[in-house]
Amino acid sequence: MFPEVLEFHVAGYVNDFINWLLHSFSGGFDSISASISYVLMAIGSGLSAIPWWGYILFVGVLAWVVNKKISSAVFLALMPMIIGMFGLWDLAIDTLAVIITAVFLSLFMGIPTGILMAQIDRARSIMTPILDGMQTMPSFVYLIPAMMFFGLGKVPAVFATLIYSMPPVIRLTNLGIRQVPKATQEAALAYGATKWQLLKEVRIPLAMPNIMAGINQTTMMALAMVVVCSMIGARGLGQEVLLSINRIDVGHGFESGFSIVILAIVIDRITQGFARRWEPNKR
Amino acid sequence: MVEAIEIRDLWKVYTKNDQDIDVEDQDLVTSLDKSEEAVVAVRGVSLTVNPGEVFVVMGLSGSGKSTLIRCILRLIEPTSGSINVFGEDVTALDEKGLTEFRREKTAMVFQHYGLLPHRTVLENVSFGLKLKGVLLKERLERSKVALELVGLSKWENYYPSSLSGGMRQRVGIARAIVMNSPILLMDEPFSGLDPLIRREMQDELIRLQEDMHKTIFFVTHDLDEAMRLGDRMAVMKNGKIVQMGAPGEILANPADDYVARFVQDKRKQLQMADGDNSKKISLITDNSSKETGSEKKGMIGNVS
Ligand SMILES: Nc1ncnc2c1ncn2[C@@H]1O[C@H](COP(=O)(O)OP(=O)(O)OP(=O)(O)O)[C@@H](O)[C@H]1O
Numbered sequence: 346m347f348p349e350v351l352e353f354h355v356a357g358y359v360n361d362f363i364n365w366l367l368h369s370f371s372g373g374f375d376s377i378s379a380s381i382s383y384v385l386m387a388i389g390s391g392l393s394a395i396p397w398w399g400y401i402l403f404v405g406v407l408a409w410v411v412n413k414k415i416s417s418a419v420f421l422a423l424m425p426m427i428i429g430m431f432g433l434w435d436l437a438i439d440t441l442a443v444i445i446t447a448v449f450l451s452l453f454m455g456i457p458t459g460i461l462m463a464q465i466d467r468a469r470s471i472m473t474p475i476l477d478g479m480q481t482m483p484s485f486v487y488l489i490p491a492m493m494f495f496g497l498g499k500v501p502a503v504f505a506t507l508i509y510s511m512p513p514v515i516r517l518t519n520l521g522i523r524q525v526p527k528a529t530q531e532a533a534l535a536y537g538a539t540k541w542q543l544l545k546e547v548r549i550p551l552a553m554p555n556i557m558a559g560i561n562q563t564t565m566m567a568l569a570m571v572v573v574c575s576m577i578g579a580r581g582l583g584q585e586v587l588l589s590i591n592r593i594d595v596g597h598g599f600e601s602g603f604s605i606v607i608l609a610i611v612i613d614r615i616t617q618g619f620a621r622r623w624e625p626n627k628r
Numbered sequence: 629m630v631e632a633i634e635i636r637d638l639w640k641v642y643t644k645n646d647q648d649i650d651v652e653d654q655d656l657v658t659s660l661d662k663s664e665e666a667v668v669a670v671r672g673v674s675l676t677v678n679p680g681e682v683f684v685v686m687g688l689s690g691s692g693k694s695t696l697i698r699c700i701l702r703l704i705e706p707t708s709g710s711i712n713v714f715g716e717d718v719t720a721l722d723e724k725g726l727t728e729f730r731r732e733k734t735a736m737v738f739q740h741y742g743l744l745p746h747r748t749v750l751e752n753v754s755f756g757l758k759l760k761g762v763l764l765k766e767r768l769e770r771s772k773v774a775l776e777l778v779g780l781s782k783w784e785n786y787y788p789s790s791l792s793g794g795m796r797q798r799v800g801i802a803r804a805i806v807m808n809s810p811i812l813l814m815d816e817p818f819s820g821l822d823p824l825i826r827r828e829m830q831d832e833l834i835r836l837q838e839d840m841h842k843t844i845f846f847v848t849h850d851l852d853e854a855m856r857l858g859d860r861m862a863v864m865k866n867g868k869i870v871q872m873g874a875p876g877e878i879l880a881n882p883a884d885d886y887v888a889r890f891v892q893d894k895r896k897q898l899q900m901a902d903g904d905n906s907k908k909i910s911l912i913t914d915n916s917s918k919e920t921g922s923e924k925k926g927m928i929g930n931v932s
């Protein structure tokens with residue numbers, strides 16, 4: 346037994362601090378919440394406007410464009426059919442909306458952050474330990490501040506997902522830009538490129554394979570948060586898995602779990618295909 | 629007449645954190661040479677290049693040639709000294725002025741080509757014009773002419789990765805000449821190519837130069853190349869210029885052991901071509917002082 350005299354609690358202070366934050370910055374959290382839910386609504390209503398066969402067609406065409414193989418395009422296009430056959434289509438669309446929103450916001454903030462890290466050494470030395478911290482943190486931990494700030498539902502789910510999934514795209518954007526050969530950059534400078542032209546014409550295009558790999562990893566991380574986020578009340582495939590665990594309903598758990606896997610495979614294949622297209626020697 | 633390039637007492641000391649070094653301080657320079665923290669790459673180089681001449685800088689690996697040529701357009705910041713290009717003090721330019729200077733006055737060809745892998749040959753050639761803001765139609769027209777000049781018209785829509793080394797360097801040269809800059813800076817442009825192609829590229833450069841009359845600052849570690857191309861040359865050792873003059877003079881009267889070792893093989897070659905060594909060399913020296921650049925090049929080309 347650990348001696349009782351040494352017991353010391355910080356829970357009270359943490360709660361006080363969070364309360365203070367919520368009080369002092371309630372306007373800030375409200376507007377963050379409002380903008381997340383705005384993006385979520387826009388994407389959600391867009392997604393539900395598309396008929397089911399629209400998705401099949403879209404996935405098929407995209408898969409063909411990136412891989413140029415009929416067999417893999419047909420295979421990938423038929424995968425989502427299985428989700429529909431399990432009767433989980435609408436829930437899958439809900440999940441997709443959360444993921445796409447989170448990934449969109451992740452990239453929207455992550456890519457510029459990565460560029461900043463690559464351009465300014467100080468920014469990198471500040472960001473690196475933060476990113477290290479973010480990546481060692483178990484995903485569940487993000488639920489606590491998300492729930493505190495934004496309550497229950499999809500908005501905190503998007504928030505937790507986006508925080509959890511942002512590090513890879515930041516890291517790989519930074520890495521990709523820093524790996525652009527010095528000789529190529531030097532040539533551009535010799536011909537009178539300004540800093541901005543160097544970034545736009547040389548550094549970002551040559552970093553594209555890495556940035557695309559970062560986008561792919563970020564998307565995969567976002568998918569990994571699906572089940573976790575159901576714990577703060579985000580409706581979707583994740584919640585079905587959670588419910589099945591609680592009810593010990595292995596069959597239903599398998600169906601919803603498998604549907605998540607299908608989403609993951611389809612998204613992974615397509616984003617990876619795009620990443621490959623950016624490799625310069627493949628063109 | 630205003631000199632094309634005039635370099636006075638140029639120093640470059642590479643240090644860990646780009647600190648300022650007082651190069652006047654002899655003791656400091658000696659201590660830097662010993663320490664591992666800093667490298668003195670260029671030490672007190674002065675030279676002038678006349679308009680329209682091909683000036684070759686030759687030296688062994690690590691003698692500071694690349695550093696020197698990069699200082700001219702400040703891809704590397706010189707530690708001290710001054711550089712004037714057509715009377716304009718390059719070291720005094722601010723960022724905007726420097727960008728302008730690089731766009732208008734100089735064009736550079738690199739040993740490792742420095743082409744953009746995600747751009748086609750045509751786009752690569754027009755890259756400098758694009759940076760300048762030349763309109764698409766004009767820059768494509770001009771780039772096509774430049775590609776024609778280097779004989780790569782058929783390849784304009786290929787990516788650099790599908791070209792051979794020699795062809796890539798032709799793209800590099802086209803990218804430089806399309807800029808219409810008075811000064812061409814070339815840092816070992818042919819060193820990565822095999823001997824036959826290298827020879828071909830040298831001939832091509834000579835041919836182009838006959839029409840262009842640019843001022844060419846050419847870096848090489850190959851004596852043959854220096855002799856074929858150069859109107860005048862400087863031999864660099866350990867950051868210093870140890871001898872400067874017409875190639876023939878340097879061949880005939882090497883200033884020290886270092887230069888002598890450099891030209892030794894060449895002298896032997898000439899010796900074999902003609903039994904009497906001294907006569908042959910004095911012949912070249914005489915010629916090079918009398919004849920014009922291109923004739924001299926032709927003659928040496930025949931001998932070797
Ligand atoms: N960025 C740098 N930082 C530190 N030292 C450098 C740097 N660049 C070059 N040097 C050093 O400066 C010296 C001169 O290098 P430089 O590249 O100018 O030689 P070079 O004559 O062009 O050689 P090469 O024929 O190999 O190209 C070398 O000792 C090199 O190690």
Ligand SMILES: [Mg+2]
Nearest residue numbers: 693694695816
């Ligand atoms: Mg060099």
